[in-house]
Amino acid sequence: MSSITAGKRKGSQEGKSGRTFQWISGIILTIGGLFFLLPFFWMMMSSFKPENEIVQIPPTLWPETFTLYNFQYLFENMNFGIYLRNTLIIVAFSFVGLLLNAAAGFGFAKYDFKGRNALFVLVLATMMIPSQVTMIPVYLILNTLGLTNTMTGIVLPGLVGAFGIFLFRQFMSTVPTELLEATRLDGASEYRIFLQIVLPISKPILAVQAILTFIAGWNSFLWPLIIANDEGLYTLSVGLSLLKGQYAANFGLQMAGATFMVAPVILLFTYFQKHIIENFSISGMK
Template identity: 70%
Template sequence: MAATTKKSKIENAVVIFFLIAGGVLVSIPFIWMISSSFKPESEVLAIPPTIIPDNPTFDNYINLFTKMNFLIYLKNTIIIVFFSFIGLLFNAMAGYGFAKYQFKGREKIFYLVLATMMIPGQVTMIPVYLLLNSMGLTNTMTGIVLPGLAVAFSIFLFRQFMTTIPTDLIEAARLDGAGEFYIFFRLVIPIAKPIFAVQGILTFIAGWNSFLWPLIIANDESLYTLSVGLSLLQGQYANNFALQMAGAAFMVVPIIIIFSFFQKYIVEGFTMSGIK
């Protein structure tokens, strides 16, 4: 018995060691990025390298907003994230409709929604661009946010989760005189908090990192996002690695913080949605 316990402790120690070692290795690029963002340009490529800056400075972050239009890029990114959350609500309504309403062609329409998940986004970009161009929405913020309001994967996750909500509970609310919108906002949404948390995180990450579509649909720099601005930064200041690290840190750190706080909801939401 003692030998088994000792063996178990050794195995746990080995597993913990490799987990810590792997975590440190994965963290090195992020630590280096954040550290370099506070270094003067001359110190970034210094030999031997320094993890903690000898002369820390905020000049790189200040230059992002003075030499570059990062304030405009930030505003555009926040607008995209905001409308992405509005689209999240629409997707939740669609998922609820597929899960709890009986109507002709429900299954066929749902399978059609699922089929769109198998089509790469790059394939639909040209048709969507042509449609928006015919509507006069190219080079506009509306053209940037409109295609992202409906997401098939989001509808699928909401539908899977909401099938677990007891139909008797909804019927009881209807018998008590509750309207459909009241039921959705006051009954369904509180029950569906885990999947809303998951989709909220994924929606924020997708909106915050939006790059390809804004780059395609907009040719006016005043409509560019942070990701596009970071790409411009790498082109205009190719030799200023400290400024590039500040731009990269400004993009990545908010996502890391949000994911660190809400990562448990991702696992819980996927599990409760029936995805293994």
């Protein structure tokens, strides 16, 4: 009886020590997270401050004088409206490319055709080639086609990618083939199977790829800078780089531009984070 009581006491002590460790770990991680968030919060708040308040000593975290002048100046005098339009066009076409990647992944996963494995290995092999290596050949091809300095030339090379095809293929390989066969017996076309059966099942990987696609399109910098000579085709990242060079001493404008670039990515990630966690959970169970 005494041994049972001692065992219960030992288990209770271990449980208390475990909860104490969790509390301490949580407090440390929370403090660390706040330290990491502080620069982003200060950047966002500084974008709403006048220039004299940003450089004053001691600095203020919350704006004493709230103003939208920095954002108004960006859109009225720095063509940020045009940069935003171009960036949204690139993002929209990137999501079209997302569907193309999903369709290719579905084809590799569920269709048995001659040379499928060899073609898939060839697609994977392109992942080993750095994008910087292919920029000059792609530029020469587009120049021959007369697509340089055009929006088509900006969005066309990034429509599909080996990494996206690989992720969709790996996920869609787990979709039960019996389910697809039963749908075919009911008279469903291949397009309907893909759009109404496979894509809804692939929601977790679609969410992850949507975030990656949005971030890649939203932050597109090097390729638009290379392919476009007209400032009317520049993106937000290129505009932010121009802002840093032309207004290096104006911290308010730089903070506003950086905030405008970072905020949508944070909001999108916050909205889709549950799908990312769900995808990791599904991958762990497999």
